[in-house]
Amino acid sequence: MEIDHEPAATQNKAELLLARGWGWLTGLLGKCMNKAVKVAKSTKKLGQDDPRRVIHSLKVGLALTLVSLIYYWRPLYDGFGVSGMWAVLTVVVVFEFTVGATLSKTLNRGFATFFAGALGLGAQHLACLFGERGQPIVLGTLVFLLTAASSFTRFIPRIKARYDYGVLIFILTFSLVTVSGYRIEEILQLAHQRSSTILVGGATCIIVSIFVCPVWAGEDLHKLSASNLEKLSNYLEGFGGENTEGVLVSDDDKALLQGYKSVLNSKSTEELSANFARWEPGHGRFQFRHPWKQYLKIGGLARKCAYHIEALNGYNINSHIQEPSEIQNKIRESSKKMSSESSKALKELALAIKTMADPSAANPHVENSKTAINDLKTALKAATLENVDVLEIIPIASVASILTEITRCVEKISESVHELADLAHFKSVDPTVSPEKPQLLHRGTVKPVLLEGDSDSDDHVVITVHENYVDSRENEVSQAPYTAQRLGQV
Amino acid sequence: MEIDHEPAATQNKAELLLARGWGWLTGLLGKCMNKAVKVAKSTKKLGQDDPRRVIHSLKVGLALTLVSLIYYWRPLYDGFGVSGMWAVLTVVVVFEFTVGATLSKTLNRGFATFFAGALGLGAQHLACLFGERGQPIVLGTLVFLLTAASSFTRFIPRIKARYDYGVLIFILTFSLVTVSGYRIEEILQLAHQRSSTILVGGATCIIVSIFVCPVWAGEDLHKLSASNLEKLSNYLEGFGGENTEGVLVSDDDKALLQGYKSVLNSKSTEELSANFARWEPGHGRFQFRHPWKQYLKIGGLARKCAYHIEALNGYNINSHIQEPSEIQNKIRESSKKMSSESSKALKELALAIKTMADPSAANPHVENSKTAINDLKTALKAATLENVDVLEIIPIASVASILTEITRCVEKISESVHELADLAHFKSVDPTVSPEKPQLLHRGTVKPVLLEGDSDSDDHVVITVHENYVDSRENEVSQAPYTAQRLGQV
Numbered sequence: 001m002e003i004d005h006e007p008a009a010t011q012n013k014a015e016l017l018l019a020r021g022w023g024w025l026t027g028l029l030g031k032c033m034n035k036a037v038k039v040a041k042s043t044k045k046l047g048q049d050d051p052r053r054v055i056h057s058l059k060v061g062l063a064l065t066l067v068s069l070i071y072y073w074r075p076l077y078d079g080f081g082v083s084g085m086w087a088v089l090t091v092v093v094v095f096e097f098t099v100g101a102t103l104s105k106t107l108n109r110g111f112a113t114f115f116a117g118a119l120g121l122g123a124q125h126l127a128c129l130f131g132e133r134g135q136p137i138v139l140g141t142l143v144f145l146l147t148a149a150s151s152f153t154r155f156i157p158r159i160k161a162r163y164d165y166g167v168l169i170f171i172l173t174f175s176l177v178t179v180s181g182y183r184i185e186e187i188l189q190l191a192h193q194r195s196s197t198i199l200v201g202g203a204t205c206i207i208v209s210i211f212v213c214p215v216w217a218g219e220d221l222h223k224l225s226a227s228n229l230e231k232l233s234n235y236l237e238g239f240g241g242e243n244t245e246g247v248l249v250s251d252d253d254k255a256l257l258q259g260y261k262s263v264l265n266s267k268s269t270e271e272l273s274a275n276f277a278r279w280e281p282g283h284g285r286f287q288f289r290h291p292w293k294q295y296l297k298i299g300g301l302a303r304k305c306a307y308h309i310e311a312l313n314g315y316n317i318n319s320h321i322q323e324p325s326e327i328q329n330k331i332r333e334s335s336k337k338m339s340s341e342s343s344k345a346l347k348e349l350a351l352a353i354k355t356m357a358d359p360s361a362a363n364p365h366v367e368n369s370k371t372a373i374n375d376l377k378t379a380l381k382a383a384t385l386e387n388v389d390v391l392e393i394i395p396i397a398s399v400a401s402i403l404t405e406i407t408r409c410v411e412k413i414s415e416s417v418h419e420l421a422d423l424a425h426f427k428s429v430d431p432t433v434s435p436e437k438p439q440l441l442h443r444g445t446v447k448p449v450l451l452e453g454d455s456d457s458d459d460h461v462v463i464t465v466h467e468n469y470v471d472s473r474e475n476e477v478s479q480a481p482y483t484a485q486r487l488g489q490v
Numbered sequence: 491m492e493i494d495h496e497p498a499a500t501q502n503k504a505e506l507l508l509a510r511g512w513g514w515l516t517g518l519l520g521k522c523m524n525k526a527v528k529v530a531k532s533t534k535k536l537g538q539d540d541p542r543r544v545i546h547s548l549k550v551g552l553a554l555t556l557v558s559l560i561y562y563w564r565p566l567y568d569g570f571g572v573s574g575m576w577a578v579l580t581v582v583v584v585f586e587f588t589v590g591a592t593l594s595k596t597l598n599r600g601f602a603t604f605f606a607g608a609l610g611l612g613a614q615h616l617a618c619l620f621g622e623r624g625q626p627i628v629l630g631t632l633v634f635l636l637t638a639a640s641s642f643t644r645f646i647p648r649i650k651a652r653y654d655y656g657v658l659i660f661i662l663t664f665s666l667v668t669v670s671g672y673r674i675e676e677i678l679q680l681a682h683q684r685s686s687t688i689l690v691g692g693a694t695c696i697i698v699s700i701f702v703c704p705v706w707a708g709e710d711l712h713k714l715s716a717s718n719l720e721k722l723s724n725y726l727e728g729f730g731g732e733n734t735e736g737v738l739v740s741d742d743d744k745a746l747l748q749g750y751k752s753v754l755n756s757k758s759t760e761e762l763s764a765n766f767a768r769w770e771p772g773h774g775r776f777q778f779r780h781p782w783k784q785y786l787k788i789g790g791l792a793r794k795c796a797y798h799i800e801a802l803n804g805y806n807i808n809s810h811i812q813e814p815s816e817i818q819n820k821i822r823e824s825s826k827k828m829s830s831e832s833s834k835a836l837k838e839l840a841l842a843i844k845t846m847a848d849p850s851a852a853n854p855h856v857e858n859s860k861t862a863i864n865d866l867k868t869a870l871k872a873a874t875l876e877n878v879d880v881l882e883i884i885p886i887a888s889v890a891s892i893l894t895e896i897t898r899c900v901e902k903i904s905e906s907v908h909e910l911a912d913l914a915h916f917k918s919v920d921p922t923v924s925p926e927k928p929q930l931l932h933r934g935t936v937k938p939v940l941l942e943g944d945s946d947s948d949d950h951v952v953i954t955v956h957e958n959y960v961d962s963r964e965n966e967v968s969q970a971p972y973t974a975q976r977l978g979q980v
Binding site: 046308 | 533550635638641645661669670793801804891
């Protein structure tokens, strides 16, 4: 019986193995397919998110193919020799996403090569004076000293930001010239060849970069600046608006509200863009010496505002209290007003940057939000607390307090955008209306800052906006809390 | 008379001019000297701030001088030929400040060169099949396609972070091989020469980088993580402590208190360091697969905490109220306790990271700070508000509210550091005491989140710490405010 069953068992086993193997194979294939589809999808999304990426890739291919002509085309080859390779190398290394970055790298490379080449020749000449035995020692010492010194300059922030690549190429070329010059006698001819090929490579990059669908770092910075303000505005709009009234908002709305998170870490992007923008020629609505630095100032204030919003992001202003008292209603009203007016101001400012128009449309909203602070102050002064639950008033008060800080931030942002409009000569919408200057209008009403010793205990609510404002314009890291009394502010 | 006077007048004039010229000259010289002294001072400071910078510069010089030997020393030169230049080039381009960065670049360069070289040879071979006329067209098309495709992959975040330089070198080498191979027949010999010189250059870099005063990216990240927590701790210590009691603090103290500002923008530094640290071999107390990612998690939470501190940085908890009421005293006490206990917890956590010891010494402080939240809640429930000025209670309440958020952040940081200790096998100080798990101890006491419709109006103070905690561990961007009711929290 058992013997009879054996072939069947073996067959079963084999079938099982086959089935398992098949299952494993299809599983693996399926996984691979899934992975491939996932990669393809994310790649497609990358291209769809910013089609300029696809165009950039094609541009690199184009520039490189153009430069390859140096090798392919005999007359050019006879002119340049093997150093045509340097043209290819230049294109690959120098071609960047934005025009500014490409220009910065090309110019850095060009000047550094020229300068280091000249210095290298000088070093050669000097070393020759020391005879055949002394020459390598002198050259070695010079290479060591110059390389070490240049490497150190790369730690200086100013140089790091603008000329890092130039210093690198300086070290490279100087070493190559001094070192190779020791062997190859025709160094001058080589230098001529190399510099002309670098010129060809660099010129190709610049021309393709500027004339084929250019991506301007300055324009990117400009748009980023506006969109960051918009993101802050979106949050405040959602916070003060009606749509958070206990109702769950949609995923899209949530994404919109959480947009401000990207502002928190915008510093490095902005600084990079501003550095590249400085190299760009005038383009579109931007002139050569456009005040790019002012965008960094606006960006810094926007980030500060985003920090406060992050702190605000744990509260919900609209819900939970069944029968709010008068004071609660008052605080909530003021908070909503601050939030929505700040949001409107930011939206106007973003629009003004985007369209490069006069930003004075934001002024009334800034004024309104300041009025809301004062209203709140007045209401609180007159309030009684007899029927109020402490636990209910504290969260609303905290929200009001954070919103006050945000309102002040928005005021400063508005100032900065006005400065930008002045510096960059944004077109005025209605030239008969002179832009308001809110920081001057109200300066007279600011009460002096009270210090510990002051006995005037009725008047301790001081709005220190303007003192702080002047302070912090001179010094980004405001030391105000340690020198001025700010406890009384709402 | 006038004629007599004239020479005197002329002389006077000449003297005046001379004096002016002299003044201008000395002024210019003085300015130049000032500028030079200023530059020298800031350069000196740069070196003093981090002496490793000076050492790095000397190391670059050393590596380059070593590689120059390839040219200077005849036997080696005969072996490598002109392509010894590539060794110099490799050193200049590849040598970076940290071991991880140098390794990352060297390995990227090596593998990309090898891979692209092989592919380039294949392309050559393929192009040969199309005859002399077809060859340049085929090669041109291949260069265009591969370059465009590779350029696009540089936009993929994962590749950008780790293999950006490799892709660049891939494009470079592939173009050079296909393009130059069209002319130079001895491409295989060239490839051999080039790869061996790159090997020499790369090996020199790696050896100098690792064995001469190495700078480890991983160690830097580790120290940065600890020092960031310390900076947050310093602020909270100063905020809750006695030294802000109306007295102006010294400049040094101010700098200490403002240290947290650097935490706000630490993201890019941390991510860069973590990327480089992955390439480093085991060193000192760190093994090869040290959980570097966990530092990014801790860093993210530390930044969140810093955002809240930035919001707190407008208040002063100690001053201004002449005769504080009972409730004010209570809130202030709790706030001080939260602040100082959070500070102590952070200090312990920073110390634990620094010494790679078990971080459970922070647990009691975390527990204490949580107790302070509960105390505050209880006190507020029992409080009456009859004799309290609204304007006085609001700022203190806001401070308490922000501090509550900070305390929660610190709790999460503590969790993350415990995770790190587990993952990296930090040595336990006392193995008989099992580390506490505070998030489990109190889970039973969490009340359900109330939604708008709930009528239980007495019980609306819910502490949603634990729900949020679980949420936000899965998803950094917590959506809690839009789904859960958090108004009632203190």
